[in-house]
Every structure is written in C-alpha cells, then in structure tokens.
Amino acid sequence: MTSDTDPLVKIRGLRFFRGERAIFDGVDIDIPRGKITAIMGPSGSGKTTLLKLIGGQLRPQAGSVEVDGQNIHRLSRRALYRLRIRMGMLFQSGALLTDISVFDNVAYPLREHAPLPSSMIRKLVLLKLESVGLRGARGLMPSELSGGMARRVALARAMALDPMMIMYDEPFTGQDPISLGVLVQLIRALNDASRITSIIVSHDVQETAEIADYIYVISNGRVIDHGSPDAMLKSNAPWTRQFMHGLADGPVPFHYPAPGLEQDLLGT
Amino acid sequence: MLEQLARLGRVGIAILAHIGRGNILLFHILGGITDLATRPGLLIRQLYSVGVLSMLIISVSGTFVGMVLALQGHYTLSQFGAEQSLGVMVAASLVRELGPVVTALLFAGRAGSALTAEIGLMKATEQLSGLEMMAVDPIKRILTPRFLAGFISMPLLAGMFSALGILGGYFVGVGLLGVDDGAFWSQMQAKIDLHEDIYNGVIKSFVFGWVCTWIALFQGYEAVPTSEGVSRATTRTVVHSSLAVLGMDFILTALMFGG
Ligand SMILES: Nc1ncnc2c1ncn2[C@@H]1O[C@H](COP(=O)(O)OP(=O)(O)OP(=O)(O)O)[C@@H](O)[C@H]1O
Ligand SMILES: [Mg+2]
Numbered sequence: 001m002t003s004d005t006d007p008l009v010k011i012r013g014l015r016f017f018r019g020e021r022a023i024f025d026g027v028d029i030d031i032p033r034g035k036i037t038a039i040m041g042p043s044g045s046g047k048t049t050l051l052k053l054i055g056g057q058l059r060p061q062a063g064s065v066e067v068d069g070q071n072i073h074r075l076s077r078r079a080l081y082r083l084r085i086r087m088g089m090l091f092q093s094g095a096l097l098t099d100i101s102v103f104d105n106v107a108y109p110l111r112e113h114a115p116l117p118s119s120m121i122r123k124l125v126l127l128k129l130e131s132v133g134l135r136g137a138r139g140l141m142p143s144e145l146s147g148g149m150a151r152r153v154a155l156a157r158a159m160a161l162d163p164m165m166i167m168y169d170e171p172f173t174g175q176d177p178i179s180l181g182v183l184v185q186l187i188r189a190l191n192d193a194s195r196i197t198s199i200i201v202s203h204d205v206q207e208t209a210e211i212a213d214y215i216y217v218i219s220n221g222r223v224i225d226h227g228s229p230d231a232m233l234k235s236n237a238p239w240t241r242q243f244m245h246g247l248a249d250g251p252v253p254f255h256y257p258a259p260g261l262e263q264d265l266l267g268t
Numbered sequence: 269m270l271e272q273l274a275r276l277g278r279v280g281i282a283i284l285a286h287i288g289r290g291n292i293l294l295f296h297i298l299g300g301i302t303d304l305a306t307r308p309g310l311l312i313r314q315l316y317s318v319g320v321l322s323m324l325i326i327s328v329s330g331t332f333v334g335m336v337l338a339l340q341g342h343y344t345l346s347q348f349g350a351e352q353s354l355g356v357m358v359a360a361s362l363v364r365e366l367g368p369v370v371t372a373l374l375f376a377g378r379a380g381s382a383l384t385a386e387i388g389l390m391k392a393t394e395q396l397s398g399l400e401m402m403a404v405d406p407i408k409r410i411l412t413p414r415f416l417a418g419f420i421s422m423p424l425l426a427g428m429f430s431a432l433g434i435l436g437g438y439f440v441g442v443g444l445l446g447v448d449d450g451a452f453w454s455q456m457q458a459k460i461d462l463h464e465d466i467y468n469g470v471i472k473s474f475v476f477g478w479v480c481t482w483i484a485l486f487q488g489y490e491a492v493p494t495s496e497g498v499s500r501a502t503t504r505t506v507v508h509s510s511l512a513v514l515g516m517d518f519i520l521t522a523l524m525f526g527g
Contacts, residue, residue, distance in 0.1 A: 089398075
C-alpha cells in the first residue's frame with residue numbers, strides 16, 4: 001500500500017491532446033505529501049488543464065495519474081467521488097453557485113457530505129469564512145462579490161471538508177496586497193497545521209517562490225525544469241532563468257504557436 | 269461522389285452520437301430520482317420556477333383561446349342550427365388537442381428556454397465542474413429535479429389551460445352570443461368521455477412534458493460554454509421542442525383517435 005514517503009500525486013507519461021494540439025506530451029510530476037508544490041508556466045501552457053486531469057474531470061490520451069495510490073482514470077464513478085471528497089479545488093473563476101448566498105455556498109459541501117447538526121455547520125462555516133476575512137459577507141449573493149472576494153469564498157468552500165489536498169488555480173490574481181499577504185499566510189498555515197498537501201498553479205513568481213517547497217515549470221507540453229524555489233531562482237538554465245525573472249527574450253515562447261508574423265501580415 | 273457519401277456518413281454518425289448522448293443523459297437523470305426522495309425541497313423549488321411561474325401565461329392564453337374558439341365555433345355551428353353543441357365543441361378541441369399542444373409550445377418558450385439558459389450558464393461559469401469537484405453529481409442534483417418538475421407541471425398546466433379555455437368559451441358563447449346556459453354544460457357533460465377525451469389528453473401532456481424538459485436540459489448540458497453557445501442552445505430548445513411536440517402530437521392522435 002501507500003506509505004508516508006510516497007508522493008500523494010504521481011503523474012507518469014501524461015499525454016493530453018485538444019484536437020491536434022498536444023497540451024501535454026509526456027509529463028512526469030510528483031506531488032509530495034504535506035508540502036506546497038507549485039506548477040508554474042506561461043499563460044495557456046495547460047496549468048488549469050493539469051488540475052482538471054488530476055481531479056479526474058478530463059481523461060488523458062495516455063499515461064497515468066495516481067492520487068493516494070489510486071489511478072484516477074481507472075476508478076469507478078463512486079470511488080472517484082469518494083476520493084474527490086478528500087480533494088479541494090479552488091477554481092480560477094471561483095465557480096460559486098450563483099443562486100445561493102455566500103454562507104450556503106461554503107455550507108454546501110458540509111451539508112452534502114458531513115451529517116452534522118445545523119448549529120455545528122453554522123460554526124464551521126463562520127470559522128472558514130473568518131479565516132478568509134469574509135465572515136461579514138456571509139449574507140451576500142455571489143453576484144455582489146468582487147472577483148477577489150469570490151475567489152476567497154471559493155477558498156473557504158474548498159477548505160470546508162478539511163481535505164487531504166487542495167489545488168489552487170491562480171489564488172493570487174485579483175487580490176490587493178493585504179489580502180494577498182493573508183492568503184499566503186493562510187495557505188502556509190493550512191499546510192503547517194493540518195499537513196494539507198497543496199498544489200498551487202500560478203504565474204506570480206514572487207509570491208509562489210515565497211511559499212512553495214518545490215516548483216515545476218511547464219511549457220510547450222513538457223516539464224522544462226523543477227527544483228526548490230532557491231535553486232530555481234538561481235538556476236542558470238536559460239528556460240528557467242527567462243521564466244523566473246520575467247525576461248521577454250529566451251527559449252520560452254511568449255506567442256501561441258503561429259506562422260511567421262511577416263507571412264501572416266502579407267496574407268499568404 | 270465518394271467524398272459526398274463520406275460526408276453523409278459523418279453527419280449520420282454525428283446525429284446518432286447526439287441521440288445516444290441524449291439517452292445516456294436521460295438515464296443518468298432518471299437515476300437521480302431515488303436521491304431526490306431525501307431532498308424534497310429541491311423538487312419543490314423547481315416546481316415553483318418551472319410550473320408556478322408559467323401559470324400566468326398559460327392561464328391568459330387558455331382564456332383567450334377558449335374565447336376565440338367560441339366565436340369561431342358559434343359562427344360555423346349556427347349555419348347548421350347547432351349552436352347548442354358549442355360547449356362540446358369548445359371542450360373537445362381544448363381537452364384533446366389545443367390544451368396539451370399549445371401548453372407544450374408555450375412551455376417550451378417560457379420554461380424550456382429558461383432551463384437551457386440556466387444550465388448552459390452554469391456550465392459556462394464552471395458551476396457544474398465545481399459541483400463535480402465537490403463530489404456532488406451535477407446531473408442528479410441540478411438536472412433531475414428540473415426534469416421531474418417539468419414532467420409533473422405540464423399536465424397540470426394543460427389542465428389549467430383547458431379549464432380556463434372552457435370558461436372563456438362559456439363567457440363568450442353564453443354571455444355574449446346567447447347560447448343556452450343549460451345546453452352548453454349538459455351537452456358537454458354528455459359527450460365528453462373520460463377515457464376517450466380526458467385521459468388521452470393527459471397522456472399527451474405527460475409525453476410532451478417529458479420530451480420538452482428532456483430537450484431543454486440536454487441542450488443546456490451540451491451547450492458550448494460561451495455566451496454565443498448558450499444563446500444558440502436556447503434557440504435550439506424552442507425549435508426542437510416545438511417540432512417534437514407537433515410531430516408527436518400527430519403520431520399520438522393517429523394512435524388514439526385514428527383507429
Ligand atoms: N475547452 C477547450 N477546448 C479547446 N481547447 C482548450 C479548452 N480549454 C483550454 N484549451 C486550450 O488548452 C490550453 C491550456 O489551457 P489552460 O486553461 O490549461 O491554460 P493555463 O495554463 O491554465 O492558462 P492561464 O494561466 O491563462 O490560466 C490553452 O492553450 C487553450 O487553448
Ligand atoms: Mg488557468
């Protein structure tokens with residue numbers, strides 16, 4: 001069976017295509033237990049897609065994704081759902097249910113999966129909302145929240161069931177410096193106190209390097225480098241250097257694959 | 269030539285796949301019914317938004333259709349000196365045909381399009397994915413209560429349409445055109461058959477409720493998750509539902525009254 005030193009998520013030889021285009025072409029990634037692992041990469045490189053593959057919402061054309069020793073894409077529906085109870089996911093858009101209030105959104109997974117009395121659920125929800133600083137917003141509807149607030153409510157919801165792992169899709173975008181600081185601390189604290197495994201998808205090099213224990217950089221369907229934040233920042237490999245320091249010139253393409261500009265402009 | 273044959277084949281396969289996905293979705297939706305027993309609140313809320321909120325347009329339309337039927341019927345019947353049969357004519361047309369069919373057409377426009385837009389937008393804003401990642405089956409939790417609500421509401425709405433239509437016909441026929449009050453009701457009572465007319469009408473509206481709601485939910489669930497995709501899906505819901513209702517009505521009528 002699985003032991004504590006096994007990685008929680010083990011991705012091997014992952015290949016995923018959207019039509020003709022390879023989003024992943026042979027990717028191996030290990031997400032260690034109880035650590036914060038960052039997946040970084042340029043916009044459109046497939047970071048969100050990777051999280052959906054780990055969550056079992058998309059099916060790869062080849063390769064395997066194991067979560068806690070179970071191959072996600074071989075599981076029965078029931079087993080997959082049981083495993084998902086232990087995985088929290090923070091969507092890039094928040095993905096809150098728009099027809100119920102902030103409070104009910106955070107209470108939703110508890111009411112679905114935890115047979116608790118409503119007074120208990122109320123306390124848990126208020127605690128989770130307090131930790132993201134939005135206890136006072138519990139009566140608002142999602143349409144009355146700003147993008148950053150919605151993301152924080154979604155984070156409270158992702159934490160509600162105390163999962164073994166949380167996947168954060170761009171948690172830092174749209175946050176002001178204060179919320180950002182609080183969020184960074186919160187993610188760190190979740191990790192230290194409850195030993196939750198975290199996967200952070202981001203392109204904010206600064207914040208990510210600050211809290212991650214390990215960083216993978218993906219581009220063009222491959223893992224182009226991985227290592228500790230320090231090693232990555234100091235790395236001399238041209239790909240890593242370009243990405244970590246935000247240089248425009250280098251081997252990592254800024255452009256979506258396209259024919260030459262000249263050719264396009266001349267319309268041939 | 270071969271190229272065209274291949275294209276025809278591809279279209280055929282695409283249509284079959286579409287129908288197949290629709291049926292898979294339907295089975296999945298039906299599989300959620302047992303789950304719903306523990307959450308009656310979900311069904312009640314949908315009965316309200318699908319059924320109760322459709323009542324206004326259904327009752328107004330029913331009344332007017334009944335009034336027009338009485339006007340037209342009186343004109344035709346009076347040429348044969350058969351004004352006394354106005355009640356039967358109005359009631360039979362409503363209960364057998366116009367009640368179920370017009371209700372279904374209005375339902376597709378009022379409730380079906382709303383269902384498609386709602387589900388399509390939930391997909392576009394990742395709410396359905398979000399539910400899946402919370403280990404909640406969006407089909408069972410979101411689609412099943414809506415399906416059941418549509419299926420239950422349709423016959424009730426059609427009944428209301430017919431009842432108000434008959435009252436509208438009574439108002440015009442007896443109140444304005446001077447048809448005998450007693451004859452209006454007694455002929456209706458004598459000639460309208462519970463099985464032949466009313467049951468058949470109810471069966472029709474159950475079938476229409478099933479088909480219209482199914483189409484609406486399927487279009488929403490399959491919608492391309494963009495604003496344009498959702499708007500197209502909504503249009504398709506109304507068009508497909510209307511055509512399905514008219515086509516099925518012909519078949520059902522032929523089966524019920526044709527033999
Ligand atoms: N539904 C879809 N259909 C077709 N292609 C898609 C779809 N979703 C994403 N893609 C493609 O897959 C690629 C990866 O998308 P993804 O959303 O995973 O990027 P990302 O790394 O999360 O980007 P960002 O940092 O901007 O969020 C994109 O280039 C996009 O063109
Ligand atoms: Mg993304």
